[in-house]
Amino acid sequence: MPADWNASLYLKFEDQRTRPARDLLAQVPRATAGFVVDLGCGPGNSTELLAERFPDAQVLGLDTSPDMIAAARRRLPAARFELADVSALELPQPADVIFANAVLQWVPDHAALLPRLMSLLAPGGVLAVQMPDNLEEPAHVAMRETAMAGPWADKLAAATGARTVLPDPTAYYDLLAPRARSVDLWHTVYNHPLDGVPAIVEWLKSTGLRPFVDPLEGDERAQFLEEYAARLADFYLPRVDGKVLLAFPRFFMVAVK
Template sequence: MADWNAQQYLKFEDERTRPARDLLEQIPLQDARKVVDIGCGPGNSTELLVQRWPQASVTGVDTSADMLRQARERLPRQTFIEANIAHWAPPAGTDVLFANAIFQWVPDHLKQLKRLLGSLPPGGALAVQMPDNLEEPSHILMRDVAHLEPWRKQLAKAAELRDSLPKPGAYYDALRPLCTRLEIWHTVYNHVLDGAPSIVEWVKGTGLRPFVEPLEPPERKAYLAEYTARITASYLPRADGKVLLRFPRIFIVAVK
């Protein structure tokens, strides 16, 4: 895929940061010396880590040059590294590995989570949050429209870039032998947005990217028009005209 767009992503910064805050609150470490924000994006989650552990060395890791540019502007005193998490290893002595909404994009991420948890010292924590929303209308409709002509051929592989998440039991069985404490839970957010077009703008920054990037501008415009029409029919306005974007997420906190 093309590089991520930090400006598009940050249109809903408060809503996107809320799960990171909720995950951070459940990490039991009071003191940390080295903290890494995996998939740090534009630095909104990294900023939370700096506030939580102001004396720690906090490093952000991401594959996106545009996201890292935004993160460095936001937090010029912190270190940010461009790297693919599948081939990256945390520095020795890392106390916290924090990953907000990144591992759903990583192939065979259970294997990667086991590897990263195993690299931590005793008492270190791996904290992970992932969207679990592929069966929500916002994402079902992406695939439905992609199966239509004239987009079917070009978008045949778009849905393959992200798999459905394993069940909580799979995470438990994989990680429990490696840690002394393991917490797994789901939270369903109902984000209040201005209307159906806001839902489209939200997913343009994340899940919709594989579906629109392969298309030429006229095809992209037509795809988005069809997708927006279906979103409008699926997310009906509430009494005040707002819409609710239902957004399930899974959380994992494992202490070595």
């Protein structure tokens, strides 16, 4: 069984992680909503944005991680949070907003899920999705190279396929357009100033690195992270103030039913 997500580690970079959710929500064209669903709600940072935007709405946060759900409940006791698998989503009623910030990239064949998500919306409802589109960035290329080059290669063979490169935006448009009144698609590249390569490793340990480090233990895990950090140092060079810039491309979709 995969290790649970770590809410505390995830929240070390809360401001940077929440910014894409804030940018996505800014493009949701609704003034009011009665029922709002946050898929992959994590520790509730994105759910909090939804609750503030739609104060009269019933807000439901869903995640597969018990640790994330526990953190979300502590953060927003007035909202409802449940353990649930996005790929088998059932809702008690049609939603006015389905918000999926940085979750669908972990769902196998997630593109095929989009028509189902649209079907769960009320008329005029909005599906808002953000996914990292960063598998060709040096930080992720180095994960795969480190995995394949070390004594742990067999253990980590499956890790390299935990996520797949996102389809072209045209594929998403063709899935959504027949089911939507409007579809908005865009990319944003964030450049996060971080405190050196160790901070990049810390950032990714709670997300992209999990499939690589979870199967390893003790000295083996430490060695993997050391070799991974050494590869990163060739690409993420200190800027004038000593920080490094982590380029982070993300893909956004907003579809109105």
